[in-house]
Amino acid sequence: MNKLKNQINTDDSNVPREDLYEEAKVLFSEGLVQHLKAKGLDVIECQSEGIYINDINGNRFIDCYSAASTYNLGRKNKTVVDSLKSAAKETDCGNFILVSEEKAELSNKLANFIDGDLSCVLFTVVRGEAMDAACKLARGYTGKTGLISVDGGWYGHTGFAMGLSERIDNDRYGRLIPDQSIVEFNNIKAAKKSIENNTAAFILEPLQVEKGCRLVDKDYLLELKEVCEHYGALLIFDETQTGFGRTGHKFVKDYYGVDPDIMLFGEAITTGLFPMTGMVFTPIVKSFFDIHPLIHLCTFGGHDVGCRVACKTLDVYEQICPWIQSNETGSLLLDHLRNIQSLYPDLIRSVSGLGLVNAISFTNEELAQLFCMTARKKGFIVLQGLVARESVVFRPPLTITHDELNRLMELISSTMKAINNSEILI
């Protein structure tokens, strides 16, 4: 019944890295391993700690990816790790259809944590699912079908999320969800033209992390909110990468002073110790779930262990207010990146960001890839944007200290210097 295959002893720290890559080719795909090697991501991760990704060979790298803005409190925050241990000893995922103290407590805590009227919640597991749920809630609540987003968005890999994202592979899976459209980013005329009586929601990331960390204008959001209200369409913000202090504010909506009707959050809610995402929304919109209970189910969503971990993470957020720190360190980093831009105007087209989510946009994709490869050799891991491949995004843990940030900035400078001297450019 069970096949006999070559087992590798993964407890043996002497297993050569190449053997692990060969095994990964067999199990996952050759394409994956080729990609990792080409992008400087051929790191076998182990014992990551604080702001560092560590590998099995004892190398360490400053984590400038943070699992797409997940590790806001650093890798393996001790208080949160302890909460996961104690939760595992006391509870489990729970029967998903039942009420639990864990779900109730987290929902209440989250309502208190988030400023404004977004006091209701649905828990999901992956980011795409949170977006799909938001689109469904918008359609269900409004009774309308139109879903509009802007170019440059990236919302995940599930059905609704894909159609709203700017992806090169969207034509590979047949027709996606109908009545979805994409209009120009930050163009209020384009938004106004698209929103009409059948619009269920207008969806955007006010700060597009994967598109060179570009931001919409405040006036745009204010006017957009008005137009949505006028037509009875919901305004949805995806804050999976900008939430929980990443931008120097609790959420980027606070920076703008514009509250959406639905807001998505990512795994920063557990600072990377438990897979949990979700959406918060206003009590008015929540009436849909009161009338139609259990219409969107998720076995692992609102997992009781995860809820405890998230509660503890929120406690730590409240205690240390990492948005204050990220506001300050983020300004230093952004200034540094702008200085670098002025040094290499031929290589860097723009620098953009807020708090500790910043991007350099190079003049071409190859430079961005070269930067990531070189960075890895210098000692930090950074990734290209998924939409703007010519950009690299810096999103280290918010707990990065001044000394650590200074070290990172030195490494960035030295990486740019190396690129500038690279033979590829000659």
Add this chain to the structure above:
Amino acid sequence: MGTELFSKMRTKKIFKQFGDHISKGQIRYLSAGHLDMLERNRQDVKFSDATTGKTYFDGFSSAGSFNTGRRNTRIIEALCNSLHEYDMGTPLLLSRSKIEFARKLVDLAPGDLNKIVFTGSGADSIEAAIKLAKGATGREEIISMDKAYHGHSGFSLSAGGKDYYKALFQPLMPGFRLAPFGNFEAIKKLASMKTAAILIEPIQGEGGIHVGASKYLQNLRQLCDDLGIVLIFDEIQTGFGRTGRIWFSEYSGVVPDVMALAKSIGGGVYPNAAIVYRDIPKLTEFVNENPFFHTSSGGGTNIACRISSEVIDELLEKQLWKNAEKMGKRLNKGLTEIMLQHPESILEVRGKGLMIGIEYRHEFMGMLMADSLSKSSIFAAYSGNAPQVMRFMLPLTVTEKEIDDFLKKFRKAVTIQGYYLFILRPLIKIPIFRKWVNDPNNLISISSFLRKFGF
């Protein structure tokens, strides 16, 4: 794990918070079936209500998430130990934890299901499976089954077979067609060179525990081979020993092209999920060229892979599927005896291993039985897509003694149900009343009303 009961005030506060921030409707729905308990002392096959202290059999197991038993000590230890080394990890980076689990899973998977994509949940697995099929074949159409349940995100919901979950969110994806489960001729008529995949739960869970016959599944395999269609088995509920075999597909010997997994893979303590697919050029080449065609930040995490490895070790060492087969037979036999004594209530007992469905005579009886069972200390849920069918999915660690005790309690519940029926039977002969009472919303109102008087 405290033994002190929750005060009424604490319980009230929990329900108020849940109602205010999550859903009042859900509380109303659960209360109607006496399912408004708060799980505590979760252990093996049971839990107790934090407010009353009453102990319940977990007959639902979060739709089959607790195959290795609730709060299995070994798995909890694996979770705690993993934390010395790991957190969720970096999605793109490899780790020993990921590679070790991937190896264990493909070794356990049937036939040449040798390749893996990590996902974050059952629905996410279905998203990945459908995308793989569409991408690899370049075709658009997907055939799934009436009453099928595959999840709530875009692709998986489009493949779902129940209107309640879909109607308010239309339009969903075009190109999805439904066929009656078990009817090969119907599928044959729908299948063509435009079909990317046939997606099926080999035992329909939410649809009412319909067991796919071996011949039917073999015919599907042949049809897919003939037309170049990708055959996807959703073994999210049936996998990991639930049906008396490690995979339900072993009964028919059919190896699907893609198998979607979730639920029990996480040992009941941490989310994880995956698809495994056959190492055949069509699929392997597509993934090679598109290694990130589907990624999940919360799927295949380092902690989760450590736990899932332990789940597989536990399953194999304890040979839990064998216990599932033995206990399933005992439970099935006992339930069948009760059915023969109560033909007015129970129409059929069916299933495989510890995935057993009881079909009641009328749709409204699902909710009433959930209520009667709850009063008799069994927590069970009726099927979302077929309310007249109740699913029993006890943890696979259940013992003979516990099965016998469970049957005793079930018998008591059927007796309680008899009282309801005594009142209702004359009324349900009237078509309008029958239609009215079969609507769950009306039942919720009646039940809520009755509860006020202590029922």
